[in-house]
Amino acid sequence: RQSNLASTLHNLDGRSYGSLKQIRGRYTFGPVTVFIDRVQADPFASPSKVRVRVDRADAKFPLDLTTDRADRIAAADYLLRAGNEVLAKLDQRALILGRPGQEILERTNILIDDAGFEARLLVNLPARGRRILGHQAADILTRDLPDFAERLFLFDRWSDAPAGSGGNTHAPSAKGLADHVQLHRDQLELRSHLGEAGLIGFVGNGAILPRKSGDSDLPMKSSDAVVFTSPPELEHTVELSSGRTVAGMGIPRGVTVIVGGGYHGKSTILRALERGVYPHIAGDGREWVIGDPTATSIRAEDGRAVTGDDISAFINNLPSGSDTRFFSTTNASGSTSQAANLVEAIEAGANTLLIDEDTSATNFMIRDERMRALIPAEREPITPFVDRVRPLLTEQGVSTVLVAGGSSAFFEVADHVIALDAYVPKEVTDQAHELVGITAADLETAPTGSDPDTGSDSPAAHAFAAAPRVPTAKALRPAAKTKTARAKGSDRIQFGRDFIDLIAIAQLVDTQQASGVAEALEYLAEIFDGRTSLTEALAEVEDMLDAEGLDGITGHRDHPGHLTRPRRQEIAAALNRYRGLSLER
Ligand code: ADP
Numbered sequence: 001r002q003s004n005l006a007s008t009l010h011n012l013d014g015r016s017y018g019s020l021k022q023i024r025g026r027y028t029f030g031p032v033t034v035f036i037d038r039v040q041a042d043p044f045a046s047p048s049k050v051r052v053r054v055d056r057a058d059a060k061f062p063l064d065l066t067t068d069r070a071d072r073i074a075a076a077d078y079l080l081r082a083g084n085e086v087l088a089k090l091d092q093r094a095l096i097l098g099r100p101g102q103e104i105l106e107r108t109n110i111l112i113d114d115a116g117f118e119a120r121l122l123v124n125l126p127a128r129g130r131r132i133l134g135h136q137a138a139d140i141l142t143r144d145l146p147d148f149a150e151r152l153f154l155f156d157r158w159s160d161a162p163a164g165s166g167g168n169t170h171a172p173s174a175k176g177l178a179d180h181v182q183l184h185r186d187q188l189e190l191r192s193h194l195g196e197a198g199l200i201g202f203v204g205n206g207a208i209l210p211r212k213s214g215d216s217d218l219p220m221k222s223s224d225a226v227v228f229t230s231p232p233e234l235e236h237t238v239e240l241s242s243g244r245t246v247a248g249m250g251i252p253r254g255v256t257v258i259v260g261g262g263y264h265g266k267s268t269i270l271r272a273l274e275r276g277v278y279p280h281i282a283g284d285g286r287e288w289v290i291g292d293p294t295a296t297s298i299r300a301e302d303g304r305a306v307t308g309d310d311i312s313a314f315i316n317n318l319p320s321g322s323d324t325r326f327f328s329t330t331n332a333s334g335s336t337s338q339a340a341n342l343v344e345a346i347e348a349g350a351n352t353l354l355i356d357e358d359t360s361a362t363n364f365m366i367r368d369e370r371m372r373a374l375i376p377a378e379r380e381p382i383t384p385f386v387d388r389v390r391p392l393l394t395e396q397g398v399s400t401v402l403v404a405g406g407s408s409a410f411f412e413v414a415d416h417v418i419a420l421d422a423y424v425p426k427e428v429t430d431q432a433h434e435l436v437g438i439t440a441a442d443l444e445t446a447p448t449g450s451d452p453d454t455g456s457d458s459p460a461a462h463a464f465a466a467a468p469r470v471p472t473a474k475a476l477r478p479a480a481k482t483k484t485a486r487a488k489g490s491d492r493i494q495f496g497r498d499f500i501d502l503i504a505i506a507q508l509v510d511t512q513q514a515s516g517v518a519e520a521l522e523y524l525a526e527i528f529d530g531r532t533s534l535t536e537a538l539a540e541v542e543d544m545l546d547a548e549g550l551d552g553i554t555g556h557r558d559h560p561g562h563l564t565r566p567r568r569q570e571i572a573a574a575l576n577r578y579r580g581l582s583l584e585r
Pocket residue numbers: 209210211220224225226227228260261262263264265266267268269423
């Protein structure tokens with residue numbers, strides 16, 4: 001439709017807001033196509049949804065940066081950051097493109113496909129009271145919106161000004177785009193190299209791990225931060241095919257314990273590894289902190305609901321008589337919640353666990369000799385993690401990185417001990433082993449079968465290999481038809497009348513990703529049929545996302561909203577916290 005949007009909007013000036021509905025449709029402005037997909041019903045409703053699109057033939061982006069799937073993710077990430085800068089230049093605050101964090105992630109805000117380039121925006125259409133401000137609306141939709149699309153998507157018009165100082169947004173530049181895509185390629189190549197080299201984590205020399213503040217994900221000023229340097233014993237140097245060489249600390253598969261005095265930077269390293277499942281933008285300080293993409297942070301989370309988890313590897317003979325091979329509660333304790341988080345992470349495919357003493361239940365982690373003497377094994381339901389961390393490795397192939405500054409209990413089970421001294425890591429494995437009278441060879445031969453200590457009938461061997469959990473067909477489909485999942489900030493998803501609490505899910509990055517999780521839950525609702533296991537369903541969601549992208553999961557054919565792709569671990573984490581979850585038995 002080539003109708004005149006501008007004159008329609010001018011004519012609507014002063015009319016009642018509801019009549020804006022008629023502007024839905026598709027309009028052409030030179031090389032830019034504007035789609036008005038959804039028009040808000042009133043000025044206070046959620047914003048209207050618009051898209052702008054430019055064909056490849058007009059956009060003229062270099063094909064080698066915008067063809068491969070991974071390259072498209074990085075290029076779209078670049079365009080999103082550049083798009084925010086363009087909007088700032090236009091000084092047009094009614095148009096919302098969505099603000100990315102420090103990660104390079106797959107998102108819906110910018111779409112690159114074979115045919116062209118598309119930006120998805122939200123727009124608050126202006127009103128005075130309940131009257132349309134038609135002239136202003138015309139400026140936004142027929143002047144600034146096409147202008148935005150031309151500045152962002154017509155590559156010929158990009159300046160060749162040097163890329164900015166590596167902030168969160170930047171004016172579009174050809175070199176900036178090429179660098180961004182190349183950084184992402186290098187990060188992915190390093191990640192696949194780590195897997196082959198038997199490493200589960202990598203922290204590059206020169207990295208800046210601490211953040212600006214407890215509520216900011218931006219880097220600490222480099223004049224204040226102690227730059228990361230690998231201990232020589234753990235240093236790896238990787239030559240990437242781009243010609244770039246990256247050196248840093250490699251954390252091998254196995255059990256790694258991080259020790260050191262309080263405030264010496266232990267949690268900061270662990271948190272960087274936690275976020276190392278996502279690639280970071282240039283200037284973040286964590287560009288070369290790259291880890292096992294399945295790594296999952298495990299913490300205590302008392303009060304959470306648990307549905308049908310097999311936590312018997314850790315907890316048995318509860319005084320309540322509950323069956324811990326199918327454990328459900330509406331109010332988990334510190335230790336049972338941590339056990340549940342752990343077995344759920346493994347069910348969701350985690351090959352590496354990240355655990356910080358600061359957020360762990362002590363009785364879940366360790367039990368000392370005197371306590372073992374005082375409380376007979378059959379009166380203590382918990383087999384502490386220190387007794388399970390090696391079977392997890394040898395039987396399940398699951399590695400652990402653990403921060404423990406307060407106890408030497410893990411020395412006996414650690415393949416590597418790293419000590420932080422004023423933020424500088426040192427390799428102290430031999431000293432730690434000597435202190436507890438073992439050698440590395442003892443770890444190879446240590447028995448890993450049932451635990452004589454607990455005296456219970458819970459041999460380690462079977463307990464991790466829990467029976468698959470199968471959600472019922474109506475697990476995510478209660479009676480109310482209004483059953484839609486919607487993120488409320490990054491901490492909660494509203495699901496029908498219920499809320500799912502996401503606050504303890506450390507690797508969920510922002511509201512957009514929570515929205516991605518919400519869409520995934522709706523998609524899971526369609527898969528659950530009383531026969532498909534949770535693991536199978538998660539794999540199906542992932543296949544779907546790989547094949548059709550985030551747009552596909554929403555079922556929308558036009559504007560999908562602003563979503564970021566979540567990992568399967570975070571989808572599972574949200575599902576497992578849903579208080580209405582029901583399972584087949
Ligand atoms: P720990 O867990 O060992 O007690 P944290 O990791 O919580 O210590 O760090 C303590 C403080 O030191 C935090 O405020 C953190 O931002 C800061 N910090 C951590 N690493 C560095 C570093 N490399 N350079 C400067 N400050 C740092």
